Amino acid sequence: MILQLVRFYPFGAFVVFTALSSYLALQPLPSSVPLIAFLSILRLETTLVIHRPWTFVRLVAIWAAIFIGCFFSFVGLRFGSPEAPVVTASYAVIFSLLGLFIVVLAAYCGSNNFVFPALWATWWLVIAQMSPVGRLGAWSPLIGDDTYSWLRPHVSDFGIDWIVGASAEVLSCFVTWHVLGFNQRHQNDDGNERRDHRNEEGDLQTERVDSGRVKFLLFILIALSFPSSLTELLPEPLHEDNRHDVGVSCVLPDLSGPRTSFDAFMNETAIVAGRAHVALWPEDAVFFETEQDKETGLIKAQELSHQYGIFIGVSFLEPLLEEGEDRGKRRSGTVLVGKDGVMAEYYGRHPAPCECIIAPSSHWLIYTVSKRVPERSLPGIVNITLGRKNTKHFWEMRLSASIGLDFAHPYSHFDAKPQLILGPARTDHRKMAQVMMEMARHRAQELRTTILWCDGSDSGLSGLVGSGHTRKQVGPGTWVERMVARIPSEEEWTLYELYGAFFGLLCAWAPIVLPMIPLPDIRITFPDPKPRRANVAGRLNWLLRRKRPQRDVRTGTLVEI
Template identity: 35%
Template sequence: MPVQKWHVESCSHSTQLAALRPVASWFPFQIVFCTLSPAQPNSRGRKLPEASAAIRSHRSNVRGNVGSHGVAQVIFLSLAAAVTHLRASYHALSSGPTLSIVVLSFLSAIDATISLATICGSYYINRVPHSPWSQLTVFPALWATVWGVVANISPVGRLATWSPVVGFEAYEWIRPVFGQFGIDWLVAAWAVVGAHTIGSWLVGSALAEDVDIFVEEEQIISFTSDNLLPHPPPVRPHKRSSLPGAGHVHVLAGTLVCLAAPSFVISSLPLPAVSSLSTTSLDVACALPDLWRSGVLTGAPGLDDFKRESKMLENSAEIILWPEGAVHFESSAEKEAAFEELSSGMSNKKLYGISFEEYTLRDMSNGTQKEGIRRNGFALLSKQGLLMEYYKQHLVPKSFSLTASSDPPEIYTWNLGPPKGWNKTAWSPQTPSMRPIPLTASICLDFSTSASFSSLEERPALILAPARTWHTSVGYAMWEQARARAEELGSVVLWCDGGAGGVSGVAGGGMREFVQVGQGSWVRRIGIAWPFDQRRTFFSRGGGWAAVGAAWGIVGVGAGVETLVLQFLGVGGTARIVGKIRALAAAAGALSLRRKREEQQPLLPPDLLEG
């Protein structure tokens, strides 16, 4: 037992480093959850005193572990997160690496406390007598609910939550239905299955029915002065255990396996990138001017550099996106003048996605000029001028000089005309022979939460996403968050990261791999379904909270069905039915064997055959 416990604890602490890295993965999380979750001891095969002692010892140990090891687990988990994020957080704050590490450790401690509190909360909830099924499913429901609430109130959304974003390809189809809520429920449900499996190996699962069986099988002898004959034990009402058994765990595991079945039917491949009667080909580009000369960075690119780079990309792309904060404007007049200059120099049928920072003055009252604000914005430009404007909603906590916006993104429908080689009627039967492509935009950290897109009234075909991260691991983490939002919306995201180690590419619609890391412009051709289905996904229409309701519904409905079955069959009815089925199967087997023997016997007596 000590060796087994040492293996489990060592596995837990080692996998914490893998699970809490910037890009959270499925499998390491499973190991951490399984080793943190309390398991029940196994009383099967033991006599009553041994079983009772094991159960009492385990319960006291769990209570002791919750009290004495809770702080230690928080420290271990915080250190694991700090180690995995150390390089990324070293230059996160301009005040220096020391404060960055302290802030990171503090945030990691908060996440670890929330996680352990959820695990402990599910344990104490299960101490109240429930049905075995509800005891298995209450932790997944609680886990999905807690992290859904945390993601909605956290300034960094799901970026710092214990929610894996990679490693569960078999359940990718759940994203447009239940979003990250459904993924969190699946993670916790598999953790329950794993915890019971590890518990069976380490200390097993407590089965009260076995204890009752041992009590009923014992012969209680009454020693009196005049009668030494054994007496039968008093009749005791048989009570069904409220603890989940192996059968309940197998049912839950089988359900989780069945939920992976749609991934073998639903296609996860991207659409062909050639225009046809069912797809629209679209060339998109990310403008990242390369200012390295002889291995030396000559400076940060400015407006003229991006303008020159975009003009070159017009020959191979229809939509050209600039990274976050590509240019800075000190006034609204300067911004409008720059937009007018860019629009006048653009070609027809081209779009520029401009990300900028601007300093604007507040309204004047009584001739007194108020202090201005600096905002991080995005503008969509065409030859005709400004088409759409958006300002960032979620700011990095260190961005004290910027002001967040409360206005959600909007949809702009871009009408794309027929390319060379297509006649107007074949391209689109609609008048004026255009294919509408709905576009929207969001900026970097806005993708850390699905709430950024909750106000969209229709599904966008393409999301323009300028970004700027300071480390490759942070860039990869944000890339995966952007891909998750694209899958939830049933859309495609063009991610253009202007950071030194930024990760850029096109995600969603079956596309998962980024195009490049670091600087340098690039172009990619993608395919968009035609006609495009603008209906929102189930998740976009409130599927996240529907997933929470479904999770708690599984707890309640499953327990109710189990109770009704018990009332219909009676206590021990399931065992009796199984016994009858086995008896019928044995009788059928014996009858089949008898008929086979009769067929092998000769029809005439042996003496007649000899004659």
């Protein structure tokens, strides 16, 4: 029934399929399988549409179907908020246009099956670099990519996007050839296949198809899935040579009592100080109204650190006192405090640009945040000394930090590999909490490190991500977890850390660019060899096979037979 509808009313059926599949694929937490199915439908649909009349009208209908599915997949994130429909519609318009544009461009770029995966991955790489919200909203899977997750330390999310594009390309070709039966294939004289299909007006159209490329693309996808079955993503053993267990804590006290938030966080930190080496407060845990309040609070945190020997990540919100365009704005920051005072200070590098549905932090609805970030807030590395009072049991550990939306952006190169990254956050919806935690997991996989994720909202997720850790907690409640640190740290740089996305771009575009490079016509001629009287092997064969001469009885001479 469905196939008959597709054959008699192909465009109308494809528009309906596009709307349904976009709703399933473009959820706030995209999964790889629905996304591949949606892209394969979109890829097949746009390829057929560009060869038919009324192309622009048909593309507008396809975009409208994507917009409807995308809008309804996100409309529930801010239920009850008066601005939710407008914000959701703006998001759906922007990202549906971005996604459809690159699919249509690939349809005009010819029949090379390697073009669409390369364009798809490159496009979202550019969007992530330019967008103020990074990879939030990108048509890229956040879950369901475990089979190819081993690629992330080498080519980051670029490799996962290429896998999605290649899978959609193979699936669309399979559906076109073997399921829908739109075309009849036969071999040309040059060995390439040609598929013929009639459009709705009855005009016969011919497209050249190189089935060898599709088969090779399928072979690559299968080959790249094998390494995941040979590796196990498990935390490292606690008790082995050159390894030390480190206690880390996310401080999430109950703020319903009469105490101020700063006192509540200080008391909760003192409770876990005996079990944790590093304690982190969630994003915007306390608010410092003046610089004097900030200095007083950090001195109290230093005294607590000196008393218990614990390192405290104090996350705060402060107003900007400068005159000019930043006057009245606020910024989020995190200070790492040790027994000797402030060791490092970080500020959010990518604040949410507006009251947007994909902004992770609820406090953006209350005030604006400055985009100006001082140089000292750029992510760096700080060494902390852990261990017992006996100097033989002291060791150093490298830490860094990022805040909230920073984890939605690809990391730049670190001067040294951090063993632990502090990740204070604050989200306002359970689904967005999952999205941001998956973003942190991807950053941890890229660097092969561990992130202490601490979400301070009532519906937030907290835990350790990366290095095989899977601990998660929903909502408030202070917890302590043990992680393993290699001492000394192993400087095993990944390809992504060394070369960024260049290696992935090289691998994606090489099959397309290399065949286009004209090779020089070089002919090497050799002089004719001197003629030989006889071939040695042939002469020996003749000597062995010839019969012995016989004597003529009449004349007495030898005669060759």
